[in-house]
Amino acid sequence: MPVTTREVHLVAWPKGEPRLDDFTIAERDLPDPGHGELLVRNIALSVDPYMRGKMTGVRTYTDPYELNAPMVGAAVGVVHASGDEDFPKGTVVLHQEGWREHALLTTAEVRPVNVTDSVPASAYLGVLGMPGITAYVGLVHKARMVQGDTVFVSGAAGAVGGIVGQLARLRGAERVIGSAGSAEKVAYVTGELGFDAAFNYKDGPVAEQLAAAAPNGIDVYFDNVGGEHLEAAIGVANDFARFAICGAISGYNATEAPSGPRNMGYLVTKRLGLQGFIVSDEMHLAGEFYRDVAPLVAAGKVEFRETVVDGLDNAPEAFISMLRGGNTGKMVVRLDGGE
Amino acid sequence: MPVTTREVHLVAWPKGEPRLDDFTIAERDLPDPGHGELLVRNIALSVDPYMRGKMTGVRTYTDPYELNAPMVGAAVGVVHASGDEDFPKGTVVLHQEGWREHALLTTAEVRPVNVTDSVPASAYLGVLGMPGITAYVGLVHKARMVQGDTVFVSGAAGAVGGIVGQLARLRGAERVIGSAGSAEKVAYVTGELGFDAAFNYKDGPVAEQLAAAAPNGIDVYFDNVGGEHLEAAIGVANDFARFAICGAISGYNATEAPSGPRNMGYLVTKRLGLQGFIVSDEMHLAGEFYRDVAPLVAAGKVEFRETVVDGLDNAPEAFISMLRGGNTGKMVVRLDGGE
Incomplete structure (x- = not known):
């Protein structure tokens, strides 16, 4: 069953500090996932400092965001409808189609993550991300x-x-x-x-x-x-x-x-x-990182706090606040259904 | 036979660009060399940018020059009187007691250098130094x-x-x-x-x-x-x-x-x-440097020009000029008897 989802668009290149009206919320219809595709319902979105550099309209090491189009960024979501039996409904995955409530992704674009009592899904946007x-x-x-x-x-x-x-x-x-x-x-x-x-x-x-x-x-x-x-x-x-x-x-x-x-x-x-x-x-070092650090996180030897903002509508404000230092620990936008 | 020699002293910490009256020429008597010592007559003195940093009165990575005392710096000289038969009179040596006409050195403080038609003694202050x-x-x-x-x-x-x-x-x-x-x-x-x-x-x-x-x-x-x-x-x-x-x-x-x-x-x-x-x-790399570069210099594959100033009295001016960019290639002060 197709879903109508909502996503944040950048509508203007910010001058100086971004303002709320540099962003808008748009709706989009997503079809059912085809073979090898997943429809993911996002539960936590990341807002990160590097994103400011993608809001300049200038290519640096990364392409700038396009205006009037969904922005990318890390997100954790739950498979809502699956076109691949290896990723059944309910699988929690990390991917790069943040800034939106749902994303239609190929299985190559997602990585399943292991959520436990001591490691919430959003940890994969922060300490383990x-x-x-x-x-x-x-x-x-x-x-x-x-x-x-x-x-x-x-x-x-x-x-x-x-x-x-x-x-x-x-x-x-x-x-x-x-x-x-x-x-x-x-x-x-x-x-x-x-x-x-x-x-x-x-x-x-x-x-x-x-x-x-x-x-x-x-x-x-x-x-x-x-x-x-x-x-x-x-x-x-x-x-x-x-x-x-x-x-x-x-x-x-x-x-x-x-x-x-x-x-x-x-x-x-x-x-x-x-x-x-x-x-x-440096992603060739990701394996070494997980071997070294994931056990420390699981054992509670690395503290991580999150500053949580609720709802997609508040994502631009969360981003602006993060640039001002409004967060302690990782700034995360939690969507309905996120823990 | 003891010699009376002349040497450059710093008499004031320069403010901004050094001035000629920040320096003076002093005389000193040097005794005959004892056992294991050499009396060296300098033929070429080095003036280098790093010396400006030793004229501040402040220790950085190196001790500052003392006022009213001879300054150190690279020099090439000829053994004039020898207390070690391995360093007979006439041996050309590199050492660090520049800014003066003669130096009394232990053999541990000098390194004999190989002067040829294509490699003059002063090269050891520059391209091979x-x-x-x-x-x-x-x-x-x-x-x-x-x-x-x-x-x-x-x-x-x-x-x-x-x-x-x-x-x-x-x-x-x-x-x-x-x-x-x-x-x-x-x-x-x-x-x-x-x-x-x-x-x-x-x-x-x-x-x-x-x-x-x-x-x-x-x-x-x-x-x-x-x-x-x-x-x-x-x-x-x-x-x-x-x-x-x-x-x-x-x-x-x-x-x-x-x-x-x-x-x-x-x-x-x-x-x-x-x-x-x-x-x-980085002197542990000196051997590698000589192996790589000395043959290139001997074969004429590395050009090196010198800007030569004559006489100890002109050494301060040579130094000041070098800081202003008055040199092309290595700035060298040639003393009597230098080629």
């Missing part, structure tokens, strides 16, 4: 963190940063330091997530707060933020420090080119290495 | 240049940059691009050194000139200059480009923090890697 792999690849393979390192991560209360800090601790970091954007987040980072120190970057100059939190400097910086944070990290870096450059959310809504770090000369004198990366290049 | 190793290590080990890369090097007419470009060509670069500070240098770089393209960075915005010279982008950047050059290189970099960050001479005389690259966001979207390095950390 793209954010988790991002944290792992950046920390282990790009920053090449080793036992005894002091590790600093910005956006430490976010979906990626919170995992970075916990993995650093589990892998023998000497000290783990985070920054976040509110007192509540700082308390979460040092409390629930077990960081050794954290600060609210809105409380004063990042350089001063970081220097106070890192009296012996830092060996690894995992950068989600860019801007002032990156300059501060360069400033306190120890010789031979390694930076995994994952994102620069501080500039995503910028309409003018931000000023760059004024202390780039330290790259030479401290022999710093900065390596930008994008997780989609 | 620290600048050559710097070029090799940065290109091969830090930027990990591979066949088919387009390589950009700033300061291309300098002691390091000229070797970088020639090594890149010999190792199969698709295209080698350089920047320099005069029309004469540009002609030298594209003529004698065989670069595919070069531009005078004083002729206009580096970003525009580099984009015109690199229509297919760049895969490797060897940075001697920093500042505007680094920003321009980030701007035209291809995905997965590797930058060896060797120096930032554009800022060495700066009295205020320079503005940084405004396009650091490209580190993520283009997955760029920037690696600062200092050659003194």
Whole structure:
């Protein structure tokens, strides 16, 4: 039986911070799945910082979103009607047709996921999904963190940063330091997530707060933020420090080119290495990630919190809020029927 | 027979561009060499950009020069009186007690060098010395240049940059691009050194000139200059480009923090890697360098020009001129008796 579904469209390229009227909700009829197809009812949608880069109309490493068309993004859903007996109705799958209530997918476009008491479906959008792999690849393979390192991560209360800090601790970091954007987040980072120190970057100059939190400097910086944070990290870096450059959310809504770090000369004198990366290049490491991290999550050794917004109509607002730092942990949009 | 020698002292930390009166010439008596010692008469002294960093009174990766004391730096000299029969009078040696006419050294502090018709003693201050190793290590080990890369090097007419470009060509670069500070240098770089393209960075915005010279982008950047050059290189970099960050001479005389690259966001979207390095950390690669590069130099396959200034009294001026770009190829101070 065909369904009428609803989906979020981008209707204008946002200038600066996205506004609600840059988005609209459209309806679409989906046919019954053909052979090898699945009609999936989404139960949790991901909104992620990288999506802002797809709203510029400019191709970077990824194609921009088209206007007046459904946007892509990670989602977890339940098979509602199946054209493949290996994916019976009720199977929970991860796929990339988020921002909508239902999706018609081929079986090649989905991956079944294992939902348990300790691992909800939405975990595959966060700690066991793209954010988790991002944290792992950046920390282990790009920053090449080793036992005894002091590790600093910005956006430490976010979906990626919170995992970075916990993995650093589990892998023998000497000290783990985070920054976040509110007192509540700082308390979460040092409390629930077990960081050794954290600060609210809105409380004063990042350089001063970081220097106070890192009296012996830092060996690894995992950068989600860019801007002032990156300059501060360069400033306190120890010789031979390694930076995994994952994102620069501080500039995503910028309409003018931000000023760059004024202390780039330290790259030479401290022999710093900065390596930008994008997780989609690194999916050959996904197996290693799951082997290492999935048991830790199942055993409750990696905390993950979610900030949940209900309903497709609120997805644009969830996205805008996430860019402002309105989330603690992964920002997830829950749809009817999601747990 | 003891000698009275002359040496250059720093008498004040330069503010901004060093001035001649930041330096003075002092006399010193040196005794006859004891057992295991050599009295060396210097014939060629090196002045190098890194020395500016030792004139700040601040320890970075290296101790600052002391005021009113002889400065160190690479030099080639001839054994004048010997306390070790393995180093007879007349032996040509490389050592680190430059900025003076004679030096009293232990044999552990010198390395004999092989002077031939095609390889003058001063080559061990340049193409076969620290600048050559710097070029090799940065290109091969830090930027990990591979066949088919387009390589950009700033300061291309300098002691390091000229070797970088020639090594890149010999190792199969698709295209080698350089920047320099005069029309004469540009002609030298594209003529004698065989670069595919070069531009005078004083002729206009580096970003525009580099984009015109690199229509297919760049895969490797060897940075001697920093500042505007680094920003321009980030701007035209291809995905997965590797930058060896060797120096930032554009800022060495700066009295205020320079503005940084405004396009650091490209580190993520283009997955760029920037690696600062200092050659003194990399001396385990010196053997590999000599095996690879010395035969090329002996065979005339690597061009090296020198800008020669005569006399110890002119060493400060040679240094100041080098920081201004007054040299093409290696800046060398020749002393009496040097070829």
